Amino acid sequence: MINSIDLILVLILLAVLLSLGSSRMMALIKIMALQGAMVSLVPIFIEPQARLSNGGILFFQLMLLIKAVLIPGLLYMALNRIAIKREVEPLIGYHASLLVGLGLVMLSAYITRRMGLSLPGDYALLLITAITTTGGGLFLMMSRTKAITQVIGYLMLENGIYLVGTALTKHTHNIYLVEFGVLLDLLAGVMIMGIILHNINRAFDDVDTAYLEQLKD
Amino acid sequence: MLEAVFCLPLFAGLIAFLLPVKLGRGVLVVGALLHLQLTLLAWLSDFPPLLPGYFSTAPAGILVLLVTSFIFVFIAPYSIFYMREQEMQSEPIFIGSMLLFLGTMSMAALAEHPIVFWIAIEATTLVSAPLIFVNRSKKALEATWKYVLICSVxxxxxxxGFFFITLSMDRAGIDVPLTFSSLNTAAKHLDPLWLKIGFIFVIIGFGTKMGLAPMHTWLPDAHSEAPSPASALLSGALLNCAFLGIFKVHTLMVLAGLGDFSGSLLIGFGLFSILVAGIFILKQPDYKRMLAYSSIENMGVIAFGVGIGGMALYGAMLHLIHHSLLKSSLFLSAGNLLLGFGSKIVAQCGGMTRLLPRTFVSFFAGFLGISGLPPFGVFVSELLILIGAFKAGHPVAGGLFIASLALVVAGFARIVTSMSFGPSRQEILVPEQTLRIVSPFALLLTSAVLCVWMPEPLHQIIINTIAVIGGTIHG
Known part of the structure; x- marks a missing residue:
């Protein structure tokens, strides 16, 4: 079991690094779909018996559907309607971003060791992955100017926070109804962001947030 | 069935999306009135929740719900007459979103489970985004984008932060249901380190939504670009809901014996917000942005009062009520000004006394009230906070508090005098209308009445809210 969960976590980490190094938005959306799918699988592999008993199966199917299919699908639709498909001038270059990503992994490993937590089982890698994903999402939002890349950064941040929750808290607290509410918020959020994105594209013929600088003091 | 309080506006909102405009307007007003009745029922009589693990009638939540529902009743009819002048394309969306906004805010106010509270607050961001975007200008687009993205993050x-609080529970080996009340009873045994880290994340997170500096950057844009009734709701109701999240966790911290830590953070953020607002108000060319910065200032005052505790805590709760009443009144008056002058720039407005005399009275009275002059309630609340600060041994913070407040009043006064008595324009676009004057005046009147006479149940609920963490009226 340990091996399969490690494999999933490594894939999530890889997705973070890939997204930091890629300029094509289509590739970014595919990476997000992969990461979403992997993140939804993590809890099943942590505590298979406890997870799959009471109504959990339905919830994880829904989660997989939302994170790996619906949200990337919405982003795909948004991307198809806009003219620009590449991030041309990121604030921080791709190679530098990759380096930052590697730095994040190391920082997370350091934090995890310092926290000295008695994690459930031997899942130190889970916490490292969670912190890296959260930090990577924040970094992606700050270092890119295209609105759609910022949405992807936000999604990555949410994935990371979900992983932190899975890694740190006992699973008896998780009530599917509540978790489903969080997912629903996320889905609606991406939908609203997609609508605004479409309107930004219509107003400026671009989705660069550098145009959004009229309001300031 | 407590859940009806938020289910009713949620359903009404969904229906209003589909209805023709005139019917939708009716639904808006009727929904607002029914919501107020349900709120009063939840407040004054026994109204048990169906899902006690998720929702409850905790006094702090009821207080916020009451304020929200009360100002919504006045904003709803105003927004109908406001929209008539605006020729809005997507009015059903506006009406539906207003009701959904009311529903999600009520849900946040009644939430007992931390994650349910979080879901409701995130939902308020999503359903209020269309309210800001409804004018569809490039500026509105920018404001909406910043609002949704910054607040979501x-x-x-x-x-x-809530996950860390859960962790502090697990680390201590406590197994209670994850609700605010059961956390409060187990507070003494929670792991203090993780509780502290959790509070830092909560104050940064909900502080963003509440408009505490330096996380306030979205607020002036969103409040100035939204149509005035929506600004009034954002400022008068939404900020309180975000504050409620911080207040609940602060309560937990005080009960866990970490009140000094969370209190100093609140004092720091509060003072910084007042100061930042004062600096930006001083040279502000846009009167709606000025009102937005004034909201940041008042949220700072509330955070400051809660951080100090004791008598100041009572003052902070009073301030929450009166700020909502006065600020929503000011935003509604600003809506009348915007219709009349067609501009948000102070330099292009002038001669309010001659052109819009009744709006002048409501705007000027609102200015006096929010600056802390009697007969409006902010006078009492700020006085209590100040006395509380000096009594609790924070003379430096108290001094900074007065100095920053003076800065805000100076900036505010410059703008209001220039608009009221400055060089007059020749004509106005939309004349004053009694129907759009009633609401701002009613809200002002409520604040003035509550300043001299407070109904016993209202007094009681404030006392119940603050008694848990040692707030009193007698210092």
């Missing part, structure tokens, strides 16, 4: 951090 901020609130995501608050979720992380």
């Amino acid at each position: 901020g609130i995501a951090l608050a979720l992380l």
Whole structure:
């Protein structure tokens, strides 16, 4: 079991690094779909018996559907309607971003060791992955100017926070109804962001947030 | 069935999306009135929740709900007459979103489970985004984008904070249901380190939504670009809901014996917000942005009062009520000004006394009230906070508080005098209308009445809210 969960976590980490190094938005959306799918699988592999008993199966199917299919699908639709498909001038270059990503992994490993937590089982890698994903999402939002890349950064941040929750808290607290509410918020959020994105594209013929600088003091 | 309080506006909102405009307007007003009745029922009589693990009638939540529902009743009819002048394309969306906004805010006010509270607050961001975007200008687009993105990220951090609080429970080996009340009873045994880290994330997360500096950057844009009734709701109701999240966790911290830590953080953020607002108000060319910065200032005052505790805590709760009443009144008056002058720039407006005399009275009275002059309630609340600060041994913070407040009043006064008595324009676009004057005046009147006479149940609920963490009226 340990091996399969490690494999999933490594894939999530890889997705973070890939997204930091890629300029094509289509590739970014595919990476997000992969990461979403992997993140939804993590809890099943942590505590298979406890997870799959009471109504959990339905919830994880829904989660997989939302994170790996619906949200990337919405982003795909948004991307198809806009003219620009590449991030041309990121604030921080791709190679530098990759380096930052590697730095994040190391920082997370350091934090995890310092926290000295008695994690459930031997899942130190889970916490490292969670912190890296959260930090990577924040970094992606700050270092890119295209609105759609910022949405992807936000999604990555949410994935990371979900992983932190899975890694740190006992699973008896998780009530599917509540978790489903969080997912629903996320889905609606991406939908609203997609609508605004479409309107930004219509107003400026671009989705660069550098145009959004009229309001300031 | 407590859940009806938020289910009713949620359903009404969904229906209003589909209805023709005139019917939708009716639904808006009727929904607002029914909501107020349900709120009064939840407040004054026994109204048990169906899902006690998720919702409850905790006094702090009821107080926020009451304020929200009360100002919504006045904003709803105003917004109908406001929209008539505006020729809005997507009015059904506006009406539906207003009701959904009311529903999600009520849900946040009644939430007992931290994650349910989080879901409701995130939902308020999503359903209020269309309210800001409804004018469809490039500026509105920018304001909406910043609002949704900055607030979503901020609130995501608050979720992380709630996870850390859960962790502090697990680390201590306590197994109680994850609700605010059961956390409060177990507060003494929680792991203090993780509780502290959790509070930092919560204050940054919900502080973003509440408009505490330096996380306030979205607020002036969103409040100035939204149509005035929506600004009034954002400022008068939404900020309180975000504050409620911080207040609940602060309560937990005080009960866990970490009140000094969370209190100093609140004092720091509060003072910084007042100061930042004062600096930006001083040279502000846009009167709606000025009102937005004034909201940041008042949220700072509330955070400051809660951080100090004791008598100041009572003052902070009073301030919450009166700020909502006065600020929503000011935003509604600003809506009348915007219709009349067609501009948000102070330099292009002038001669309010001659052209819009009744709006002048409501705007000027609102200015006096929010600056802390009697007969409006902010006078009492700020006085209580100040006395509380000096009594609790924070003379430096108290001094900074007065100095920053003076800065805000100076900036505010410059703008209001220039608009009221400055060089007059020749004509106005839309004349004053009694129907659009009633609401701002009613809200002002409520604040003035509550300043001299407070109904016993209202007094009681404030006392119940603050008694848990040692707030009193007698210092």
